[in-house]
Amino acid sequence: MSVDDYAEDDRLTTGGWRDALDDGLLLGQECRDCGHVTGAPKAACARCGSRALDTVRLPEEGTVYSVTRIEVAPEGFDAPYHVAMVALDDGRVTARLDGEADIGETVTFTGAASTPEGPAPRFG
Numbered sequence: 001m002s003v004d005d006y007a008e009d010d011r012l013t014t015g016g017w018r019d020a021l022d023d024g025l026l027l028g029q030e031c032r033d034c035g036h037v038t039g040a041p042k043a044a045c046a047r048c049g050s051r052a053l054d055t056v057r058l059p060e061e062g063t064v065y066s067v068t069r070i071e072v073a074p075e076g077f078d079a080p081y082h083v084a085m086v087a088l089d090d091g092r093v094t095a096r097l098d099g100e101a102d103i104g105e106t107v108t109f110t111g112a113a114s115t116p117e118g119p120a121p122r123f124g
C-alpha cells in the first residue's frame with residue numbers, strides 16, 4: 001500500500017489516518033507551499049492556510065515535547081496512563097505512551113492505541 005491509498009481525492013481523511021494507524025503506518029500531511037508538517041489530517045495548513053497538502057509518512061522516532069499523566073480515566077480505560085506530544089522531524093503528534101517518558105527522551109512509534117477519543121499513535 002502507498003500512503004496515497006489512505007487518502008480520498010488526494011486528501012488524507014481521519015478515517016484513512018486511523019486505517020493507516022491500524023496497519024502500523026504513521027501518516028501526516030506536508031504543505032506544498034510552506035513545508036509545514038502536521039501529524040493528523042487537516043483541511044488546510046495550520047501555518048499558511050494553503051489547501052495544497054500532501055499525505056506523507058512521518059518518521060517513527062521522535063522526542064517527547066510534553067507529557068501529561070492522566071490520573072482519572074474515562075469509564076472503560078485504566079489509569080494512570082501518559083499522553084505526550086511527540087516532536088518528529090518537522091511536525092508534532094499527540095500520542096499514547098507505553099509506560100512513562102520524560103521531556104526530551106527519544107521514543108519510537110509502536111502502533112495504534114485505543115483511547116477515549118478513538119485510535120491514536122502509540123510510542124514507547
Ligand SMILES: [Zn+2]
Binds near residue numbers: 032034045046048049
Ligand atoms: Zn503551509
